[in-house]
Amino acid sequence: MEKDIREDIAWAQINKDVLRSLETPRPLYWVILLVALAMVGVGVGCEIYQYQTGMGVANMNNPHVWGLYIATFIFWIGMSHSGTLLSAILHLMHADWRKPIYRFAEAMTTFSLMTAGLFVMVHLGRLWQFYYSLPYPNERGLWPNFQSPLLWDAMAIFTYLSSSIIFLYVGMIPDLAICRDNMHPGWRKKLYSLLALGWEGTDRQWRNFRVTYLTVACFLIPLAVSVHSIVASDFAMSQQPGWHVTSSPPYFVAGALYSGCAAIISLFIILRYVFKFEEYMTLSILKKTSRLTFAIAMVWTYLNAVEFASVWYSHDEAAKDVLIQKATGTYAPFWWMMIFCGSVVPLMLAFKRFQANIPVLFAVSLLLNLGMWLERWMIVAPTFSHGYYPWAWDHDQWPSLVQWGIVFGSFGWFALLFMVFCKVFPSVSMYEVKEMVYHRSLALKNGETAEEGVH
Amino acid sequence: MSVNNLLENWAQFRHFHPVEDKPHDPYKWAMSIDLDACSGCNACSVACYAENNIPVVGKEKYAHGQAMHWIRIEHYWDEDIGSPGGREFPEQGAQFLPMMCQQCEAAPCETVCPVGATNHTADGLNSQIYNRCIGSRYCSANCPYKVRYFNWYDYPTTDNVWPETMTRQLNPDVTVRSKGVMEKCTFCVQRLNAAMSNARSEGRKVHDGEVQTACQQACPTSAISFGNLVDPESRVAKQWARQQVELAKDKQTKDAEPGGSRLRGYRILEELRPYPSVMYLERVRESAV
Numbered sequence: 001m002e003k004d005i006r007e008d009i010a011w012a013q014i015n016k017d018v019l020r021s022l023e024t025p026r027p028l029y030w031v032i033l034l035v036a037l038a039m040v041g042v043g044v045g046c047e048i049y050q051y052q053t054g055m056g057v058a059n060m061n062n063p064h065v066w067g068l069y070i071a072t073f074i075f076w077i078g079m080s081h082s083g084t085l086l087s088a089i090l091h092l093m094h095a096d097w098r099k100p101i102y103r104f105a106e107a108m109t110t111f112s113l114m115t116a117g118l119f120v121m122v123h124l125g126r127l128w129q130f131y132y133s134l135p136y137p138n139e140r141g142l143w144p145n146f147q148s149p150l151l152w153d154a155m156a157i158f159t160y161l162s163s164s165i166i167f168l169y170v171g172m173i174p175d176l177a178i179c180r181d182n183m184h185p186g187w188r189k190k191l192y193s194l195l196a197l198g199w200e201g202t203d204r205q206w207r208n209f210r211v212t213y214l215t216v217a218c219f220l221i222p223l224a225v226s227v228h229s230i231v232a233s234d235f236a237m238s239q240q241p242g243w244h245v246t247s248s249p250p251y252f253v254a255g256a257l258y259s260g261c262a263a264i265i266s267l268f269i270i271l272r273y274v275f276k277f278e279e280y281m282t283l284s285i286l287k288k289t290s291r292l293t294f295a296i297a298m299v300w301t302y303l304n305a306v307e308f309a310s311v312w313y314s315h316d317e318a319a320k321d322v323l324i325q326k327a328t329g330t331y332a333p334f335w336w337m338m339i340f341c342g343s344v345v346p347l348m349l350a351f352k353r354f355q356a357n358i359p360v361l362f363a364v365s366l367l368l369n370l371g372m373w374l375e376r377w378m379i380v381a382p383t384f385s386h387g388y389y390p391w392a393w394d395h396d397q398w399p400s401l402v403q404w405g406i407v408f409g410s411f412g413w414f415a416l417l418f419m420v421f422c423k424v425f426p427s428v429s430m431y432e433v434k435e436m437v438y439h440r441s442l443a444l445k446n447g448e449t450a451e452e453g454v455h
Numbered sequence: 456m457s458v459n460n461l462l463e464n465w466a467q468f469r470h471f472h473p474v475e476d477k478p479h480d481p482y483k484w485a486m487s488i489d490l491d492a493c494s495g496c497n498a499c500s501v502a503c504y505a506e507n508n509i510p511v512v513g514k515e516k517y518a519h520g521q522a523m524h525w526i527r528i529e530h531y532w533d534e535d536i537g538s539p540g541g542r543e544f545p546e547q548g549a550q551f552l553p554m555m556c557q558q559c560e561a562a563p564c565e566t567v568c569p570v571g572a573t574n575h576t577a578d579g580l581n582s583q584i585y586n587r588c589i590g591s592r593y594c595s596a597n598c599p600y601k602v603r604y605f606n607w608y609d610y611p612t613t614d615n616v617w618p619e620t621m622t623r624q625l626n627p628d629v630t631v632r633s634k635g636v637m638e639k640c641t642f643c644v645q646r647l648n649a650a651m652s653n654a655r656s657e658g659r660k661v662h663d664g665e666v667q668t669a670c671q672q673a674c675p676t677s678a679i680s681f682g683n684l685v686d687p688e689s690r691v692a693k694q695w696a697r698q699q700v701e702l703a704k705d706k707q708t709k710d711a712e713p714g715g716s717r718l719r720g721y722r723i724l725e726e727l728r729p730y731p732s733v734m735y736l737e738r739v740r741e742s743a744v
Contacts, residue, residue, distance in 0.1 A: 054634040055590070056607030061520030063601045065592040125590015125605065125635030132570040132589050141460075142587075145571035150593055154569070238597045239563055239727060384596070388724055391529045391554070392601035394520055 002284040007441040021275035036415035043409010059400035069123040071377040076116035082260025083109025084224040088217040099432040100280040106168045111417040113161045149233040156227040174431040241318035242383040251303040259372035261293040265365035283356040297346035325386045330395040341371025473561030474703035482578035485684040490738040492678035495551035502673030510610035525640040526555040556640035557731035564594035590635040609634035643668040663689040
């Protein structure tokens with residue numbers, strides 16, 4: 001069995017390798033950054049045009065009042081889940097193979113939540129009045145409507161975002177101190193000194209640090225479950241056919257973990273190359289991640305089947321019609337594509353020879369996320385096209401280039417934030433990797449001693 | 456806005472039945488529409504555009520499904536057109552249905568609005584507060600009838616729907632809506648409020664026929680009747696009673712009769728339990744238009 005990490009890496013070497021990623025990435029880094037910047041430009045341009053002219057340019061209509069924005073919003077929220085899974089849940093389960101990769105997974109959580117938040121804004125007809133949905137004190141005593149799932153949504157996302165920022169930051173403090181101690185004077189040194197909060201690595205500090213980290217991790221896990229359940233409530237609490245499904249919340253959470261894991265594989269492969277992390281992000285860890293993804297893919301497939309079956313065998317004719325529409329109507333190519341990407345492609349991960357094959361895994365992980373994006377779109381659009389009221393059926397509505405442009409731009413926005421983060425902050429946790437190396441070498445030594453005893 | 460807010464007795468506002476818990480007194484505005492009388496002439500729709508300052512969006516936007524018709528005439532065609540022994544001309548099989556906001560008593564749109572821009576009034580209307588709307592369009596997503604219309608563009612200014620020469624055609628009693636807000640049929644709330652205010656100053660109730668909605672007024676065949684459902688003497692209340700359609704029921708007793716009821720009154724999508732305030736009278740006429 002291959003090792004998750006070499007036991008003989010010197011601690012100083014770990015520091016050196018990770019700190020090097022802050023200064024000299026491979027040239028591909030700059031290419032990604034430029035492409036991301038260009039994509040953001042496209043998105044911002046489309047948004048300015050839409051803001052000035054009105055939501056009509058997105059080619060929404062009655063009944064298609066929500067478009068790709070809401071679908072992509074769910075996609076980004078979903079993406080944010082595996083950061084928590086990897087760092088918080090696996091932390092509690094003492095799965096130490098998560099240690100070299102959890103930092104970037106957490107960063108992914110934070111930045112995909114920020115991207116998702118943008119879509120709520122982009123979607124609003126009167127963006128300039130968005131603060132009406134916040135419970136801020138005002139002289140008229142007006143509150144937002146606490147009955148509305150959209151409000152729960154706003155609160156859940158805000159709580160999750162702020163907690164995951166805290167989690168990301170707290171987990172980074174010892175590493176920031178390492179950066180502070182090793183950097184030449186300059187803006188970086190100032191930044192790290194400020195953020196390291198005077199960390200010296202004393203026993204007392206470590207003890208407090210462990211307790212804090214564990215507490216935030218425990219706090220974050222229920223949040224991760226609740227936030228996507230609440231996004232599911234946006235749909236499940238409405239009475240539209242195809243949305244009004246009891247199994248929606250767990251289905252959404254499974255989908256979220258799924259797309260998040262797939263994204264972790266994609267980013268794992270990119271970071272490993274760009275920042276020369278081959279020693280830390282090993283194929284053995286990649287293999288474990290792809291197995292995890294496979295398991296979640298099967299859960300998602302199962303929940304999908306549950307949903308279809310419960311609609312099919314129910315007496316809800318309207319919901320059944322929507323399901324038939326999905327499989328045979330205008331959206332059929334996308335719907336079948338979703339089934340293919342979401343349930344058939346992950347079967348590749350069941351084969352050992354693909355579990356650590358980088359080109360195959362990269363392609364598979366992108367396809368999985370394509371499938372998951374389609375899933376979200378197939379939740380939103382078909383119900384609008386084929387609702388309760390036949391006169392208002394509209395199977396031909398197609399999102400305009402403005403909508404596609406903003407969706408396209410959001411990927412650039414995410415990539416931009418993520419890449420800048422990885423260049424400014426250590427994207428591999430130095431202190432946890434050291435722990436991992438230490439524990440592994442200790443285990444090795446114990447094994448050797450035991451063996452010596454036998455002879 | 457203080458701690459006292461939290462300690463108030465909020466239970467008094469809780470409803471156990473969407474209609475029976477909040478008796479409408481003295482008014483509950485309701486409508487009934489006789490589909491047998493409707494000839495599909497669209498006069499109601501035109502009158503509504505004029506009365507409520509609805510922008511005419513033009514051919515292209517109409518084709519995109521962005522029309523703003525608060526009341527729309529829906530065409531339905533008989534299925535036997537073109538089949539052997541069926542009708543030859545589609546026009547012969549045309550049926551019409553005027554559709555507008557059903558002013559539901561348990562409106563699906565009201566609960567989902569994040570800012571509470573759509574509310575229920577004491578006289579049973581589903582009101583829309585344009586100033587408060589942020590344009591999340593959740594109300595429209597949850598409306599089973601799809602009768603809510605969104606301002607996809609800035610019609611009053613940039614789109615120039617009402618050129619300089621036409622500004623005097625606008626009804627001064629009705630707001631002109633800007634881009635990004637939701638709007639829908641109000642049962643001509645400006646007329647209702649004027650009538651109620653007059654009646655109040657004279658110390659009486661609005662009597663039947665004193666106030667008409669624009670669509671009702673324009674209908675050449677009097678297919679639309681409108682009035683106060685609380686007043687048992689009003690035309691609307693009599694029609695509802697005669698058809699045995701009760702506002703507070705999600706399943707009418709008459710429909711449970713063996714073999715079905717012979718009465719014509721029904722409410723659209725009643726089984727979803729929105730308790731709509733519009734009753735339709737089924738068409739019985741065989742001949743075309």
